[in-house]
Amino acid sequence: MRIPYRAYPDTDGTVHLLPFLRVSVGKKRTPLVTRVFEAMVDSGASDCIFQVAVAEAIGIKVESGTKKQRAGIGGVQDVWIHPVQLHVGAELIDINAAFAKTLPVAGILGRIGFFEHFKITFDPTGNSPGMEIERVYKV
Amino acid sequence: MNSVIPSCIVKHLTIQRMNVKRNEQIDARIAALLTAPLNAWVALSDDETRLVAHGATYQDVVEKLEKIGDDTSIILKTPPSWIPLAV
Numbered sequence: 212m213r214i215p216y217r218a219y220p221d222t223d224g225t226v227h228l229l230p231f232l233r234v235s236v237g238k239k240r241t242p243l244v245t246r247v248f249e250a251m252v253d254s255g256a257s258d259c260i261f262q263v264a265v266a267e268a269i270g271i272k273v274e275s276g277t278k279k280q281r282a283g284i285g286g287v288q289d290v291w292i293h294p295v296q297l298h299v300g301a302e303l304i305d306i307n308a309a310f311a312k313t314l315p316v317a318g319i320l321g322r323i324g325f326f327e328h329f330k331i332t333f334d335p336t337g338n339s340p341g342m343e344i345e346r347v348y349k350v
Numbered sequence: 351m352n353s354v355i356p357s358c359i360v361k362h363l364t365i366q367r368m369n370v371k372r373n374e375q376i377d378a379r380i381a382a383l384l385t386a387p388l389n390a391w392v393a394l395s396d397d398e399t400r401l402v403a404h405g406a407t408y409q410d411v412v413e414k415l416e417k418i419g420d421d422t423s424i425i426l427k428t429p430p431s432w433i434p435l436a437v
Contacts (some may be wrong), residue, residue, distance in 0.1 A: 217379075217398075218376040218379050218380050218382050218383075219380075219383065219432070219435075220383055220384055221432055221433070221434060222432050222433055226376065227383065227434060227435075229435065230375075233424060242436070245408075245425075246412055246415070246423075246425050247424055247425065248425040248426065248427075249424060249425070249426045251435070251437065253437065256437070260426060262408070264391070264407060264408035264409070265408065267408075268408055268409065268412065283437050284436045285437070289417045308418055314427070314436070315427070315429035315430065316426075316429065317391075317408075317425065317426060317427040317436070318437060326436060328422050329414060333404065344407065345387070
């Protein structure tokens with residue numbers, strides 16, 4: 212399945228096309244699931260990180276999770292780990308996600324929890340930049 | 351050079367340099383995002399051409415969508431500034 216990159220503005224008037232994907236997050240063993248939101252596909256991220264608001268929306272008390280830290284270009288910040296279900300189209304995957312109080316986007320889809328389940332081919336060439344996404348089932 | 355620059359930044363620079371053909375849908379999405387408040391939660395229509403709702407929190411936006419019976423819009427978090435992302 213090919214997903215077109217999503218357009219984001221820049222302060223200088225240009226447009227950036229970036230690899231964002233529509234996902235939602237569900238609370239395990241419940242019917243609770245967030246609305247569909249855009250998350251950034253980032254092969255440089257260690258795991259999947261979402262805003263705390265995403266957890267709160269499905270009734271997860273964020274600070275009850277295992278506290279860890281994650282380092283990014285903006286510095287080090289605390290995150291809390293919770294088992295959740297990641298919805299990507301029709302696919303439903305059990306993952307351990309990190310929830311952070313400060314992110315510039317709603318979520319980041321990283322290597323653990325996302326790239327280990329999908330083969331992603333970034334294709335920024337041509338007039339229709341996008342990514343090919345294919346579910347991988349491990350035996 | 352690539353070995354010392356995080357992959358997400360390399361990816362972004364590649365995209366920034368692209369000569370991408372703009373179309374009406376991209377222009378409409380950009381126009382909608384530019385009318386949205388920064389550092390907020392927003393909802394775009396399913397075709398991503400209209401700003402449907404916005405609020406300070408995710409819950410604010412969900413409540414506004416529920417009030418108008420909208421179950422198809424897509425939620426985004428806008429950054430503090432529209433400067434290029436490097437997370």
